[in-house]
Amino acid sequence: MKKFDPGEAGSIISVTDKVRPVAIGMPVTSVHFLGDHAAFVGAEESVAMVSGQGEISRVSVHGGGILCAASDGSRIVMGGDDGKLAALDAKGEVTLISTDAKRRWIDNVALHPDGAVAWSAGKTAFVRSGRAEEKSFDVPSTVGGLAFAPKGLRLAVAHYNGVTLWFPNMVATAEVLEWAGSHLGVVFSPDNKFLVTAMHEPALHGWRLADNRHMRMTGYPGRVRSMSWSVGGKALATSGADAVIMWPFASKDGPMGKEPAMLAPLQARVSAVACHPKQDILAAGYSDGTILMVRLHDGAEILVRKNGSEPVSALAWNAKGTLLAFAAEDGDAGLLPL
Amino acid sequence: MPDLTSQKIPVTVLTGYLGAGKTTLLNRILSENHGKKYAVIVNEFGEIGIDNDLIIGADEEVFEMNNGCVCCTVRGDLVRILDGLMKRKGKFDAIIVETTGLADPAPVAQTFFVDEDVQKNARLDAVVTVADAKWLSDRLKDAPEAKNQIAFADVIVLNKTDLVSKPELAEVEARIRAINPYARLHRTERCQVALADVLERGAFDLDRILEIEPEFLDAGDGHDHHDHDHHHGHDHHHDHSHGGLKHYHDEDMQSLSLRTDKPLDPNKFMPWLQNLVAIEGQKILRSKGILAFSDDDERYVFQGVHMMLEGDHQRAWKDGEPRESRLVFIGRELPEQTIRDGFESCITT
Numbered sequence: 001m002k003k004f005d006p007g008e009a010g011s012i013i014s015v016t017d018k019v020r021p022v023a024i025g026m027p028v029t030s031v032h033f034l035g036d037h038a039a040f041v042g043a044e045e046s047v048a049m050v051s052g053q054g055e056i057s058r059v060s061v062h063g064g065g066i067l068c069a070a071s072d073g074s075r076i077v078m079g080g081d082d083g084k085l086a087a088l089d090a091k092g093e094v095t096l097i098s099t100d101a102k103r104r105w106i107d108n109v110a111l112h113p114d115g116a117v118a119w120s121a122g123k124t125a126f127v128r129s130g131r132a133e134e135k136s137f138d139v140p141s142t143v144g145g146l147a148f149a150p151k152g153l154r155l156a157v158a159h160y161n162g163v164t165l166w167f168p169n170m171v172a173t174a175e176v177l178e179w180a181g182s183h184l185g186v187v188f189s190p191d192n193k194f195l196v197t198a199m200h201e202p203a204l205h206g207w208r209l210a211d212n213r214h215m216r217m218t219g220y221p222g223r224v225r226s227m228s229w230s231v232g233g234k235a236l237a238t239s240g241a242d243a244v245i246m247w248p249f250a251s252k253d254g255p256m257g258k259e260p261a262m263l264a265p266l267q268a269r270v271s272a273v274a275c276h277p278k279q280d281i282l283a284a285g286y287s288d289g290t291i292l293m294v295r296l297h298d299g300a301e302i303l304v305r306k307n308g309s310e311p312v313s314a315l316a317w318n319a320k321g322t323l324l325a326f327a328a329e330d331g332d333a334g335l336l337p338l
Numbered sequence: 339m340p341d342l343t344s345q346k347i348p349v350t351v352l353t354g355y356l357g358a359g360k361t362t363l364l365n366r367i368l369s370e371n372h373g374k375k376y377a378v379i380v381n382e383f384g385e386i387g388i389d390n391d392l393i394i395g396a397d398e399e400v401f402e403m404n405n406g407c408v409c410c411t412v413r414g415d416l417v418r419i420l421d422g423l424m425k426r427k428g429k430f431d432a433i434i435v436e437t438t439g440l441a442d443p444a445p446v447a448q449t450f451f452v453d454e455d456v457q458k459n460a461r462l463d464a465v466v467t468v469a470d471a472k473w474l475s476d477r478l479k480d481a482p483e484a485k486n487q488i489a490f491a492d493v494i495v496l497n498k499t500d501l502v503s504k505p506e507l508a509e510v511e512a513r514i515r516a517i518n519p520y521a522r523l524h525r526t527e528r529c530q531v532a533l534a535d536v537l538e539r540g541a542f543d544l545d546r547i548l549e550i551e552p553e554f555l556d557a558g559d560g561h562d563h564h565d566h567d568h569h570h571g572h573d574h575h576h577d578h579s580h581g582g583l584k585h586y587h588d589e590d591m592q593s594l595s596l597r598t599d600k601p602l603d604p605n606k607f608m609p610w611l612q613n614l615v616a617i618e619g620q621k622i623l624r625s626k627g628i629l630a631f632s633d634d635d636e637r638y639v640f641q642g643v644h645m646m647l648e649g650d651h652q653r654a655w656k657d658g659e660p661r662e663s664r665l666v667f668i669g670r671e672l673p674e675q676t677i678r679d680g681f682e683s684c685i686t687t
Contacts, residue, residue, distance in 0.1 A: 081422060122397065
């Protein structure tokens with residue numbers, strides 16, 4: 001049997017010539033926009049802030065590894081293996097938020113739109129709300145992930161065998177959503193109806209919060225490390241497979257009984273996903289360094305970055321959706337204006 | 339292709355029953371002038387008297403994997419810590435994981451078999467067990483954890499030998515050998531052992547399965563290989579190995595070795611081995627093998643921890659090298675006859 005070769009390399013639309021390359025010069029684990037600046041969070045110690053003109057300035061944030069980072073658009077809050085939680089703003093100023101008394105690693109961080117910040121060290125989750133009072137809550141095993149609900153002050157704390165929903169300002173006992181296994185990442189759907197965790201095994205688990213019905217989302221060859229909601233929360237884009245796996249969340253049943261869409265398949269594992277903030281497109285980074293922009297409704301692809309490098313570790317759009325920032329694990333980065 | 343194994347950070351697992359001297363050995367490793375930097379994952383922060391920002395406290399959280407096999411457990415905290423440590427790649431040369439005195443080493447080892455991200459960056463180097471020469475014989479009777487740690491070990495540091503008489507030492511060594519005849523054994527006082535004998539052993543490196551275990555070649559019958567003296571150079575009863583050494587048979591933990599010089603049928607052997615560890619995996623702590631398959635000019639090597647196996651073609655058989663298959667199992671209440679019969683049925687006729 002003859003093999004048909006579509007000659008894909010020649011047929012795809014490419015915008016690689018529009019990318020402004022940025023040499024970060026250190027391993028990068030995530031990127032966030034602070035106003036006009038793209039802030040590339042390093043694996044250790046510092047953040048590289050890149051201005052719209054492409055000037056790079058390094059800001060030292062931690063005295064060791066940077067283990068987690070979250071941004072609300074006006075600041076990035078980062079936890080380190082130096083036991084510190086620190087915030088970086090658009091001016092490049094660093095504010096120390098908290099220091100762990102036992103110098104434990106700060107493993108996870110989450111931000112609430114009203115200014116509250118949550119973080120965890122070991123089995124303890126902490127919340128400091130806008131009024132600067134600090135509260136803590138212990139779960140049965142090490143915290144694997146944190147997420148604030150979009151409404152109210154409610155924190156999801158992922159751990160072994162489930163997720164605890166904690167209301168820091170209420171006396172009520174925390175609610176526990178149980179599911180066997182280790183839960184390492186957690187997100188609420190933007191409409192506050194669903195909660196989804198990324199598990200240690202290659203699977204997602206979800207709960208419909210109205211009735212705690214379970215949703216198992218399996219079939220991944222690798223662990224899901226990157227999740228991103230499409231505009232309006234209609235679908236959840238995920239890494240972990242050789243294509244972007246999009247779970248439908250538009251109906252009241254979410255993905256229950258439905259198949260996910262598989263977009264932009266390549267001979268490489270998807271390592272990072274970032275949905276556009278205004279339009280139904282997403283950016284996907286792969287383990288071979290490829291970056292594609294993908295239109296959600298028909299899967300049409302545009303090449304942003306060619307393959308042949310370290311895995312893509314960071315992807316982010318600015319709030320207006322006019323700029324895409326990316327970086328590979330080795331710090332080879334770029335900005336794509338649209 | 340670059341040698342990926344060598345770029346992975348070696349991880350030494352340090353076990354040993356309460357009071358055997360783990361912390362003494364750890365302090366030695368950290369304080370000795372060897373020019374290497376170690377990241378150390380400990381369960382008790384305070385015990386280490388050395389200032390090092392790469393000492394990380396762990397909670398020893400053992401998680402079951404959701405893959406339907408009950409004995410498939412991993413150290414969840416280790417997955418997280420190794421992930422975090424990799425952000426500081428280049429700042430250290432190797433990692434040491436100290437377990438609590440009552441810990442089973444299996445979940446630590448299994449973490450390296452099942453976790454893709456851990457596997458990408460780190461490799462299990464060896465399980466090193468520190469044993470107390472004075473008390474081990476007693477602990478082997480009353481503490482299943484101590485027995486597990488001996489059975490699992492690649493290297494055994496038999497410590498506090500100055501506190502026992504010669505016959506007592508011979509007794510405890512015989513008891514160790516009854517459980518695990520394959521580990522390298524070092525007699526020490528205050529854990530004075532050359533660090534090269536405990537670190538960078540490559541005990542889980544498929545390529546080194548033979549290299550590091552010369553006794554593996556002579557294993558012969560499963561219960562008759564306590565002639566360990568030749569590789570640590572003690573000055574008594576060399577060639578006439580049985581002289582003076584008591585010969586114990588541990589009631590519930592044994593090793594079993596199999597060999598044949600006839601080729602194995604891969605279509606029979608592989609399903610048999612996979613089925614064996616699936617059914618008896620809870621009993622089998624460690625397994626290793628070098629295999630000669632019919633119509634195959636390459637040696638196949640494998641190793642396993644409980645139900646987990648990994649294996650690969652290693653290299654071509656050399657001219658004149660006997661094409662023998664050799665397997666070793668260490669475990670609890672091993673169904674010896676079933677294993678022997680199953681193995682026999684995989685031999686091509």
